Amino acid sequence: MSTEQLQKINRKGLTVWRIHSGLSTLFLVMGTIALFFILKKNEFNINYVWIGIGLVVLHLLLFVIIFPYIRWKRWGYEVREAEIEIQRGLFIVKRTLIPMARVQHVDTTQGPLLRMYGVADLTISTAATVHIIPAIALNEADELRRRISTLARMAKDDV
Template structure:
């Protein structure tokens, strides 16, 4: 599984993932502050504060810096005439082949954060599953949606 797929997701996807995870970390920070305010007593041990700060720093390091980068680096996809191949993963790399004849429909999706960075998620639906290729440049996602739709129609006509 060492061969890399030819298409990578947009680098802006890395930024979107980092912002999303940073917002989650902000929730963790607020929850930690509220917990410390509730638990604060006269004999409050400051070591708990340092433990909380350490946990938040580790969370920031791993979930905002390291894990999104690894995830972005491993993502790849290729659209061929007969199939779509997707590679993804953080610790375990997973590769999926989607036969064109199984594709039922293809969508592009944009939330506010994706829209702000000019990228979209491409959703490929089959009868059994839904596969998402995240953070593709908007014009590329639209072109890819049309191409997959055409290839899927041709594959079903051949069957």
């Protein structure tokens, strides 16, 4: 499966995903510390500390460094006149074709982290489901939203 013709999402998306995962790792660390204090009152064993540190380091490697990068590398999209193609995945690569005639509405969304990096998620809604193209540069996301909306109206007029 070639991704050469597909447009890649913004590199800032990788940074946003890593920060988001880093924040979840922070909660894991706080939970681990709380668990250590609970265990300290009972039978405290230094091996528990090493196991906790090992789990945190493993979580950091996988969910903050490796998995976001693989996810970013696999993400791709292309907007054509008759359809939108989206490719995504971590271990299993999924490719979706959305016919323009099925598009009901298109939104852009920005949380605080996305706003800080000047990117937005593009949400494409059909009757059956919602598809999200993450981390597109804000001006590009707005232009893409208008383009998809226009193409969807034209496709519905042709039907």
